Amino acid sequence: MFKKILIANRGEIAVRVIRACHEMGIAAVVVYSEVDRAALHVRKADEAYPIGAPAASESYLNIPKILDVAKRSAADAIHPGYGFLSENAKFAQACADAGVKFIGPTPAAMGAMGSKTRARQAMEKAGVPFVPGTSRGVESFAEAEKVAAKIGYPVMLKAAAGGGGKGMRLVHGSEQLKSSLESARSEAERSFGDTEVYIEKVIVNPRHIEMQVLADEYGNTVYLGERECSLQRRHQKVLEEAPSPIVDADMRSRMGKVAVRVAQAAAYTNAGTVEFLVDQQKNFYFLEMNTRLQVEHPVTELITGMDLVHLQIRIAAGEKLPFNQDEIQVRGHAIECRIYAEDPDNNYFPSPGKISLLLQPEGPGIRIDNGMYEGWNVPIDYDPLLAKLIGYGSDRDQAIARLTRALNEYFVGGIKTNISLFRRILGDGDFRAAKLDTEFLDRMLKRSEDRSEDSRAEAVAAIAAGMFAALGSSEAGKDGFVAAHGSAGSRDSNWKAASRREALR
Numbered sequence: 225m226f227k228k229i230l231i232a233n234r235g236e237i238a239v240r241v242i243r244a245c246h247e248m249g250i251a252a253v254v255v256y257s258e259v260d261r262a263a264l265h266v267r268k269a270d271e272a273y274p275i276g277a278p279a280a281s282e283s284y285l286n287i288p289k290i291l292d293v294a295k296r297s298a299a300d301a302i303h304p305g306y307g308f309l310s311e312n313a314k315f316a317q318a319c320a321d322a323g324v325k326f327i328g329p330t331p332a333a334m335g336a337m338g339s340k341t342r343a344r345q346a347m348e349k350a351g352v353p354f355v356p357g358t359s360r361g362v363e364s365f366a367e368a369e370k371v372a373a374k375i376g377y378p379v380m381l382k383a384a385a386g387g388g389g390k391g392m393r394l395v396h397g398s399e400q401l402k403s404s405l406e407s408a409r410s411e412a413e414r415s416f417g418d419t420e421v422y423i424e425k426v427i428v429n430p431r432h433i434e435m436q437v438l439a440d441e442y443g444n445t446v447y448l449g450e451r452e453c454s455l456q457r458r459h460q461k462v463l464e465e466a467p468s469p470i471v472d473a474d475m476r477s478r479m480g481k482v483a484v485r486v487a488q489a490a491a492y493t494n495a496g497t498v499e500f501l502v503d504q505q506k507n508f509y510f511l512e513m514n515t516r517l518q519v520e521h522p523v524t525e526l527i528t529g530m531d532l533v534h535l536q537i538r539i540a541a542g543e544k545l546p547f548n549q550d551e552i553q554v555r556g557h558a559i560e561c562r563i564y565a566e567d568p569d570n571n572y573f574p575s576p577g578k579i580s581l582l583l584q585p586e587g588p589g590i591r592i593d594n595g596m597y598e599g600w601n602v603p604i605d606y607d608p609l610l611a612k613l614i615g616y617g618s619d620r621d622q623a624i625a626r627l628t629r630a631l632n633e634y635f636v637g638g639i640k641t642n643i644s645l646f647r648r649i650l651g652d653g654d655f656r657a658a659k660l661d662t663e664f665l666d667r668m669l670k671r672s673e674d675r676s677e678d679s680r681a682e683a684v685a686a687i688a689a690g691m692f693a694a695l696g697s698s699e700a701g702k703d704g705f706v707a708a709h710g711s712a713g714s715r716d717s718n719w720k721a722a723s724r725r726e727a728l729r
């Protein structure tokens with residue numbers, strides 16, 4: 225077994241991995257940027273090394289600096305967490321070259337899944353159902369026209385190097401195709417330095433369901449059940465649950481077997497996630513494979529009783545999977561809320577600053593994977609995920625009840641967070657009825673916007689009426705009432721884009 229692991233990450237996931245190391249009797253080394261000197265992961269590690277300026281390219285994405293720390297600290301393995309260098313095949317190769325074990329899949333498996341078109345070609349060969357479309361980039365507008373006409377509109381254009389919705393275009397008809405192809409290409413070029421774009425049939429109002437897999441280095445591959453990840457906003461997941469309310473035992477075993485086939489087709493090792501789009505008839509289609517430990521891994525841990533980080537470490541150390549498929553059982557229900565430092569009243573923009581007071585929930589069925597503490601300054605430089613609040617119960621209703629109770633206990637002072645959003649989601653009738661798809665959150669937010677617009681109009685009318693009465697009609701209502709709206713704009717996930725660019729270098 226490893227004696228010392230370097231964690232090339234920060235925030236809650238670095239803390240999560242440190243905990244696993246300590247449970248296994250392994251020393252945990254971390255790296256930190258200038259703004260993270262006092263971060264929680266630094267305080268909890270056995271050794272911590274500064275690696276430079278806040279910009280990720282100077283610190284958490286800087287391969288030479290991280291490998292230098294691995295050498296100086298005599299770490300025998302590196303855990304990359306998620307984001308940053310976690311899906312960077314060149315980093316995995318550089319670790320191998322430096323004689324440090326990368327806790328994750330091989331560079332070849334990561335490379336195969338990094339290109340969507342290459343992954344689709346592999347799945348075609350392996351007989352895995354994937355969204356109909358091209359498995360190669362389209363060469364010309366004429367070819368795109370021919371393919372789109374054959375698939376039938378609407379079609380989806382996607383960047384082969386893409387992810388997170390970047391370089392993706394929904395095309396309703398042939399008249400839009402030319403401009404969409406051009407803009408998808410230039411966005412792909414800007415974001416990933418790669419213009420390859422391919423075409424898929426559109427799955428209307430899909431669910432996003434993903435299957436966790438684990439594979440050891442001896443060819444044993446198992447699935448650990450699915451996660452329902454349909455609740456997202458601007459390609460950013462907000463809440464995830466396991467199991468999916470629409471997946472029964474039969475569908476789970478069919479999806480699980482496909483996920484294992486995907487992993488085996490890529491000679492995949494360690495932990496990975498196979499993403500599916502699921503249509504309204506519950507047909508599922510391979511979308512992509514994430515070659516890392518995911519943010520939402522705790523919901524799978526709670527329903528299977530497995531510790532995914534322990535297992536990742538054991539697999540990387542050359543151990544065989546300690547169980548086979550029929551020893552894995554799904555039990556109960558878990559829901560995760562991603563607690564972000566962002567302002568609900570300003571379009572969920574990042575809201576950094578000093579945490580003046582922190583009251584965290586606890587009690588039955590509650591787990592928190594946390595990266596903050598009272599007195600700490602949340603920096604603006606990275607993804608603003610502060611913590612994950614996970615509720616577990618014997619069924620979905622109990623998980624919701626415990627989470628609702630825990631959200632009411634949660635208090636983060638000094639900065640804005642999205643905690644109130646989760647109170648609304650968990651109280652929503654459609655959510656409680658598990659009527660979920662990728663449009664759910666936009667619909668819910670739109671409804672409450674409409675409502676607050678209505679109530680604002682009512683309030684304005686009431687004030688106007690009062691002024692009218694008080695002033696005897698002469699002056700009231702001349703000035704327009706300006707609604708105090710937050711500015712629109714997207715909370716761009718620049719953090720992710722930076723990692724992707726780095727991976728493609």
Ligand code: MV4
Nearest residue numbers: 355380387388389424425426427432456459662
């Ligand atoms: C799709 C799709 C419908 N049809 N592909 C968005 C991010 C990228 N990873 C895949 N995405 C989608 N691909 C086809 N052929 C709808 C989406 C999509 C989506 C997928 C998963 C989770 C949330 C989503 C939100 C909007 C669109």
